[in-house]
Amino acid sequence: MASQQKNPVLSPYRCFDPEPSQREVALQLYSQVRDLPLICPHGHVDPRLLADPEARFGSPAELFVIPDHYILRMLYSQGVPMESLGVPTKDGTAVETDHRKIWQRFADHFYLFRGTPTGLWVQDELQSIFGIHQKLGQENAGAIYDRLVEQLSLPEYSPRALFRRFNIEVLCTTDAATDPLNLHRTIQQDGFPVRPTFRPDAVVNLDTEGWTWNIQRLSDASGIEVVDERTFLEALRQRRQHFKTLGATATDHAAPTAHTGRLGENERGSIFNRALRGQASAEDARRFTGHMLIEFAHMSAEDGLVMQLHIGSERNHNPQVFQRFGRDMGADLPRATEWTRNLRPLLDEVGNDSRLSVVLFTLDESTYSRELAPLAGHYPVLRLGPPWWFFDSVKGMECYLDQVVETAGIHNLAGFNDDTRAFASIPVRHDVWRRVSCNWLAAQVVRGLIDFEDAREMAAQLAYGLAKTTYRFTGGEA
Amino acid sequence: MASQQKNPVLSPYRCFDPEPSQREVALQLYSQVRDLPLICPHGHVDPRLLADPEARFGSPAELFVIPDHYILRMLYSQGVPMESLGVPTKDGTAVETDHRKIWQRFADHFYLFRGTPTGLWVQDELQSIFGIHQKLGQENAGAIYDRLVEQLSLPEYSPRALFRRFNIEVLCTTDAATDPLNLHRTIQQDGFPVRPTFRPDAVVNLDTEGWTWNIQRLSDASGIEVVDERTFLEALRQRRQHFKTLGATATDHAAPTAHTGRLGENERGSIFNRALRGQASAEDARRFTGHMLIEFAHMSAEDGLVMQLHIGSERNHNPQVFQRFGRDMGADLPRATEWTRNLRPLLDEVGNDSRLSVVLFTLDESTYSRELAPLAGHYPVLRLGPPWWFFDSVKGMECYLDQVVETAGIHNLAGFNDDTRAFASIPVRHDVWRRVSCNWLAAQVVRGLIDFEDAREMAAQLAYGLAKTTYRFTGGEA
Amino acid sequence: MASQQKNPVLSPYRCFDPEPSQREVALQLYSQVRDLPLICPHGHVDPRLLADPEARFGSPAELFVIPDHYILRMLYSQGVPMESLGVPTKDGTAVETDHRKIWQRFADHFYLFRGTPTGLWVQDELQSIFGIHQKLGQENAGAIYDRLVEQLSLPEYSPRALFRRFNIEVLCTTDAATDPLNLHRTIQQDGFPVRPTFRPDAVVNLDTEGWTWNIQRLSDASGIEVVDERTFLEALRQRRQHFKTLGATATDHAAPTAHTGRLGENERGSIFNRALRGQASAEDARRFTGHMLIEFAHMSAEDGLVMQLHIGSERNHNPQVFQRFGRDMGADLPRATEWTRNLRPLLDEVGNDSRLSVVLFTLDESTYSRELAPLAGHYPVLRLGPPWWFFDSVKGMECYLDQVVETAGIHNLAGFNDDTRAFASIPVRHDVWRRVSCNWLAAQVVRGLIDFEDAREMAAQLAYGLAKTTYRFTGGEA
Known part of the structure; x- marks a missing residue:
């Protein structure tokens, strides 16, 4: 231990500014949040790691x-x-x-x-x-x-042992609408606070490869034969209920753009039927997703599941890599995102609904100050998710805090999530967020913009409280 | 007073960096501009507050x-x-x-x-x-x-008393083209340097609610019966002259986009006539505004009124809030703005006119370095307005200075304006700007990029001089 | 000399942060790269300055x-x-x-x-x-x-004397495809490491003024009579070979947008023939450029010339200035740029080709973190050029490093280039880059994000190594 302290690769002050007064305040703030339990409301940990004690x-x-x-x-x-x-x-x-x-x-x-x-x-x-x-x-x-x-x-060093050691208060996985969630049941029965998240993209995005097969699985899982758009919605509602019984508090939806727009009953029915016949066009898929986001917002208002939107990734940009290796190989690429006009049809219907909470994630940092903070600083249903993906980084977090807090405050933010499939990186990622946010608050303190007392409360909110309330985790989980 | 100094809520160093050498330079610069009179060339103070000594x-x-x-x-x-x-x-x-x-x-x-x-x-x-x-x-x-x-x-604590106490050298209000400006006359007669600003949006934007009624008021106010586009322009010219007699030095124009484009004589006449019949479309309105911005630029070149453009706000984004409470409830939302191509038709006609000055305001920070600073750093007619609305903040100002000065220098900037209807906040807003700009200049000094002598002159320009010259306030006002 | 040191206008610490620990590390890093030879892989120095010893x-x-x-x-x-x-x-x-x-x-x-x-x-x-x-x-x-x-x-103080004094290891000019490069031959014979760069814009952009005349010159220069698109490509290949014999290692291509898209054989033939008849439309020109970028990428894969793309400048924005004074008068203006979808057709064909290297330059800083760093951090063929034009500045460099390194690292960057026609400014521009990048690395060190040893290697790469390897300068030149 002594020798470790002599040759540390990692500085205990890492992420903090070198200016002594700011560093001192940052350290004080950080020392109060460093050991708070981890709230992990969005991520991609494979439940198989935790279902088997021997894994x-x-x-x-x-x-x-x-x-x-x-x-x-x-x-x-x-x-x-x-x-x-x-x-x-x-x-x-x-x-x-x-x-x-x-x-x-x-x-x-x-x-x-x-x-x-x-x-x-x-x-x-x-x-x-x-x-x-x-x-x-x-x-x-x-x-x-x-x-x-x-x-x-x-x-x-087993997953379960590390789960305990990491002091995780709650961890949410991300799961297909058709998942029976048997593993979650096992994990929970063994006392681990692991919850599923309802992510229906594979049955909603009509151009997903294998969509028809996914729909068949949806019928199987829900016990509702999906033969048209009406039964499709019914089946989705059934699955949401099932997810809720396993502790889900949120859904997740990914789309390349933030387009939302209601379709008339005939139109959406026709599109769905074309899709069932394998004849849906790319434009059909785009418009159907835009419609379904509004449907899902209504369902969330009804059943209380927090709705997450991850917008702006152009998936599988490199066809050679996709054909050879498949998805998630680092070839998904961000594109410019427009929120103010795209979200309007959804917000027109449910933007003021006190039951609903929608968390927005972007890959376009220019939208933080221009669109997202102003939107979240007005609409009761909106919260901003933390810096996502390429922006889950020191500069990414500083840019985010710099650009959103002045307009939206911190109480319209959703706290942090690690969004990772790399289980062992979970505490590190939270630690970087806690360090960076404490250092950012410390700068506000030493510049006389907030006082230390406020900063202390804000640090705890950013590290722990906001994620817990945004995702509606109430009571003890473990 | 002693106890106040012991427990100040606000630090005397607020907004300054904690690094001692920078803080020291910032304080020296700030101490030289802190007490300069306030130039308030753009804002929304209600003239009724100042017209009545008993208000x-x-x-x-x-x-x-x-x-x-x-x-x-x-x-x-x-x-x-x-x-x-x-x-x-x-x-x-x-x-x-x-x-x-x-x-x-x-x-x-x-x-x-x-x-x-x-x-x-x-x-x-x-x-x-x-x-x-x-x-x-x-x-x-x-x-x-x-x-x-x-x-x-x-x-x-009356408005007039605070006006004196705030050391306001000049304050401009923002007024409808149809306003008779009687209150301004009263205020000026009582010795207060308050000037009107000509904002004709309500008669220019064809889709304004009550547009036809506004046109009727324009006829009344100008004494020119507005029956077609020609008489419309005549009436506007008359009103501009009236504003000038009351001391106006500027106009103001708001639009969701920066689109400009000349319409042929027949076309604009037809659109105007359709509007008079209550049949103008949204596209008519958009194109007419784009045309009128060019017309107004020509009028400004002729009569010397500085032309302000506030671009990029999507007004009344939340229909429920608008229907229940009306305008200005915090539900106006920014959108992405394109300047380089949109302004080109206007600049093609008047971009090199030495008589004209156009001040640009944006809600899209990504355009500072990409479009606005390069435009203002070339076109003689263009000046950049200060950080607007959501960006009238510490980080907003720093982002602005960081992104525009290297390309446009400071002499293509319009100084500061408080743009507020909250009268009591005027000195505070100027103070934040003065603090932040002095701190920003201090960073340049301690990094060896400018010397202290230059920084002193720049601080005075940013705090006072640039606003005064940009808005053509010459001589004493009070 | 003593008096100079007493009254320096320029601080020896210029560009460095004032915080003592960061400044100290910055100075240590800088002292190791300050005197490295200059690699100048992209610029606009007039070869006539160097061809004549008496110039x-x-x-x-x-x-x-x-x-x-x-x-x-x-x-x-x-x-x-x-x-x-x-x-x-x-x-x-x-x-x-x-x-x-x-x-x-x-x-x-x-x-x-x-x-x-x-x-x-x-x-x-x-x-x-x-x-x-x-x-x-x-x-x-x-x-x-x-x-x-x-x-x-x-x-x-002659150009050649300053060239030696500046310690330039290699300097690339930018030359028309039709240039015989005789001056380069002379310069090289006199022992100066000056190389040409193949920039074919004047024969590729169909709407260039004098395009037909340029094509005639291309026929003359290449000895291949350009009568159709096939002979056009042949002539371009001939010129590339000629450039290579004079030491060229790169090409350069400018376009207002990053649009790429393959045209069918008939279509591109028809467009080219229309152009020869003086009948090409603006849309023809746009699509032909988008096609030619793909052709050039293939040629680069074959002949090894590094391909540079300078995207996003709207040339000659001010028609009055253009008509009176011509090009390059400061009236070129940036516009928003989209990369992710525009480059896809090119990348689909050659994005994974290990022989190819494409260097991207942008005038839209919002694309650094959103598109360029993610693209360069995945595609083997892509490298990011340094901050360009308006962004060749202290803040421009800091913004660039802040926004690209976390996603792309430094090894997907192309190092620095001065991109200047102002010969005397070459060492100063490199010095600013070396200072700013060392200060940036110093911040990483004192914040515990990298260690000093890593920072030292990174500083040398940013100052010297990356430019040399990206542009394939191998062995001694002078």
């Missing part, structure tokens, strides 16, 4: 490299073939199977992540979870690999 | 809460009904009439404004105008209310 | 004022006629010919450049190249002019 994370390559699209995209951008990183191909072409080699390749290129959140996360995980206080690099990759392999085989 | 501000709720759309929107976004804040309904439904309760409700929710300019303004107004050195909150709301009531009844 | 820069007005569009635009925006600055008119109208007066006029208005990169560059050039340690102003303009005239006549 393990696998090799260091499986834990850190192969499933992480941040890592894959950076290495790929610098000419490292994804095959050489063990990413399975759709056609079964052979890929690297030696995980020690994959890890070495990652370490050889770890310099690429200097100045990126991935660099920070990985280094912090190695240190704070595995006690490895060295900078990962070409030379020590093998030794670190061996140590990680050893640790990962131990019960105290 | 008073009313209750603390009437002064601070009920007319302030920044406050209304934040409280509304957090579920506080506007009825409970005493905002009058259009249909006369009863609203809260107990102003003490309204004030208490505001104080109960004052924590929502932490980190917002409203929070800063209100706290500063309470302290610097009313000598209240406590943080407003649930407990002390009643006592503060009582104290304010007492003070507001005193002659030294 | 001189002319008067101070010719060196600093008359050809500098940054300076012309600022002075013009403040009402200084370009005629009074000696800018030649197209119709031969008389302009100021007394260069001493032009210099005085510039000095009289030098206060306009406070806080701008031009202000910094000019002051630094006067000091570091000419040893003039005074702030340029109205009073000392004449004396400084005389001193400059004297120095500029000396051999040690």
Whole structure:
């Protein structure tokens, strides 16, 4: 421990400004929120990790490299073939199977992540979870690999053990509308506060590959034969109820644009029928999604599920990568997003409904100050989600706080979520948010814009309170 | 006074960076501009406040809460009904009439404004105008209310007294083209430097509710019977002359987009006639506004009135709020704005006219560095207005200075304006601008990018000089 | 020398943060890269300056004022006629010919450049190249002019002497596809590492004035009679080979938008034939450029020339200025740019080609974090060019680093280039970049986000290595 303090790779002041008065206030604020339980209202942890007490994370390559699209995209951008990183191909072409080699390749290129959140996360995980206080690099990759392999085989590094150690108060997964949620039942029965989130994109986006098959599964799961738009809505309502019985408090919806617009009964019926016959056009799909967002907003007003909108990702931008490796390989790319006019039809119907809460996520930072903060600072139903994806980073968070708080305050924000499938990175991501937000508040304090007492309350809200209230987690979960 | 200094709610260093060398330079610069007279070339103060020597501000709720759309929107976004804040309904439904309760409700929710300019303004107004050195909150709301009531009844807290105390060198109101400006005459006769601003939106935007009635009033006011587009332009010219006789130096024009485009004589005549018959379409209105902006630019070149363009607000975004409460309730929302191509038709005609000055205001910060600074740094007629509306804030000002000065310098800026209907907030808003711009210049000094002597001159220009020259206030006014 | 150090106009710490710990780290990093040779992979230096050993820069007005569009635009925006600055008119109208007066006029208005990169560059050039340690102003303009005239006549201030003194390792010019490059041959024979860059815009953009004449010159230069689209491509390939024999490693392409899209064989043939007959429409031109960008990407994959895209400038926005003075007078204006969807057709074809490298430049800072960093952080062929044009500035660089590194790292960046026709400003511009990037890295170090060792390597990459590898300069040049 003493030697660790002598050679820390990670500074205890990391993310804080160097100016002594600000750093001091930041540290005071941070010390009060550092150990608060983690509220994880949106993420992509695989429930299988937690359903089986014997589950393990696998090799260091499986834990850190192969499933992480941040890592894959950076290495790929610098000419490292994804095959050489063990990413399975759709056609079964052979890929690297030696995980020690994959890890070495990652370490050889770890310099690429200097100045990126991935660099920070990985280094912090190695240190704070595995006690490895060295900078990962070409030379020590093998030794670190061996140590990680050893640790990962131990019960105290099992997903369930880390879940306890991470002090997670609640964790929400993201699940298809057709998911029976049996794993969630098991996990909950074993005392873990894990909740599902209703994400119906695969049955709502008419151009999803396999949509018709998804609809058949929806019929099966709901027990309602989906034969037209009316039964489709019924089946969705049934699934929402099922999700609620398993503790869901939220839904999630992704779309490339924020377009919303009500369709007439005939029109939406016709589109749905065309889709059932496999004849829906891209424009049909776009308009149907725009209509369904309004339908879902009404359902949320009725059943109380918080509605999340993740807008602006152009999925599978690289057709070669998609054809060879499939989804989530780092080839989803942001595009400019318009909110003010696109959301208007939805808000016209439900923008003032006190029962409803809609959380907005953007990949277009220029919309923070121009559209999102003004919208959330007026409409009772709107909250802003935290910086998303590429913006889950020190500068991303500072940009967000700089651009939204003056107009929307902090009480129209949804707190933090880690939005990750990389389970081991959860506490690190929350820690970065807590550090950055405390440092940001400290700047406000030393500039005389808020006082320390206010900053303390704001820090606790940003670290913990806002996520809990926004997502309607009430009472104890574990 | 001693105890006030011991427990100041507001730091004398507020808005300054904590780094000691920068803070010191900021303070030196600020101490030289702090007490300069206020130039207020654009705002929405009600002239009735100043026309009658006996006028008073009313209750603390009437002064601070009920007319302030920044406050209304934040409280509304957090579920506080506007009825409970005493905002009058259009249909006369009863609203809260107990102003003490309204004030208490505001104080109960004052924590929502932490980190917002409203929070800063209100706290500063309470302290610097009313000598209240406590943080407003649930407990002390009643006592503060009582104290304010007492003070507001005193002659030294009358609008005219505060006008003198604020050291306002010139204040411009914003007035309909049809306004007879009788109040301005009275105010001026009593020695107050208050000037009108010609804002013809209500007769130019064909889709304004009550447009035909407005045209009738225009005929009445101008003495020119408006029967077609030619007489319409004549009447507008007459009104501009009238405004000039009352000291106007500027016009103001608001539009959702920056579209400009000349219409042929037949076309604009036809559109105007359709409008007179109540048959103008939305597209007619859009194109007519785009044409009229060019007409007004020519008129300004001729009569010397500075032309202000406020672009990008989607008015009355929330139909429920509009139907129940009307305009200016915090439900106007910004949208993305394009300048480079939209302004081109106007600039093609008058962009190099040495007689003309056009001041541009945006709600889209992404256009500062991309379009506005490059435009203003080339076209002789263009000046950039200060950060507007949601951006009249510490971060908003810093973002503006960061993004425009490197390309446009400071001499293509229009200085500051408070743009407020909240009279008591005028000195506070100028003070924030003076503090932030001095701190920004201090950063330039301590980073060796400009020297102190230059910074001193720039500070005075930003605080005072640029507004005075841009708006062509020459000679003494009071 | 001693007195110079007592009264430095330029601080040795300029561009660095004032906070002592960050400043110290910045200085350490900077001291290691300050004297690295200059890699200048993109710029507009006139090869005639270097082809003749006897060439001189002319008067101070010719060196600093008359050809500098940054300076012309600022002075013009403040009402200084370009005629009074000696800018030649197209119709031969008389302009100021007394260069001493032009210099005085510039000095009289030098206060306009406070806080701008031009202000910094000019002051630094006067000091570091000419040893003039005074702030340029109205009073000392004449004396400084005389001193400059004297120095500029000396051999040690000739372009070739300064080239050696500046420690330029390689300098690329930008040249028309039709250029015979004879000057480059001469320059290289005399031992100067100057390379051409292939910029075919004048024969590719069908709406270029004089396009047909340019095509004729292309036939002449290539020896391939251009009679249709096939022979056009052949001629372009021939020219690329010629450029390569003279050391070119890159091409450059400018377009108002990033639109790319393949045209069918018949369609592009028809468009080209219409153009030959002088009948191409604006839409023809737009689509042909979008197609040709894809063709050029394929050619680059084949012949290894790095492809540069400069997107988003609306050229000659001010028709009066264009008609009177021609191009490059500061009247080119940026517009919003969309990359994610526009580049997709090009990337679909060659985005994963390991032979290809495409460097993107934008005038729309909002695309850094939203589109460019995510694109470059995934596609192997993409690199981001440094902050361009209006953004070649302290804040412009900080904004760029803040917004791209977290997503793309630094190894997807193309390093720095000065992009200037103002030869004397080359070392100053590199110096600003080196200072700002070292200060930026220092902030990362003192905030504990990277360690000093990493920062040192990153500083060297940003200052030198990335430009060298991106542009494929291998081995010694001089």
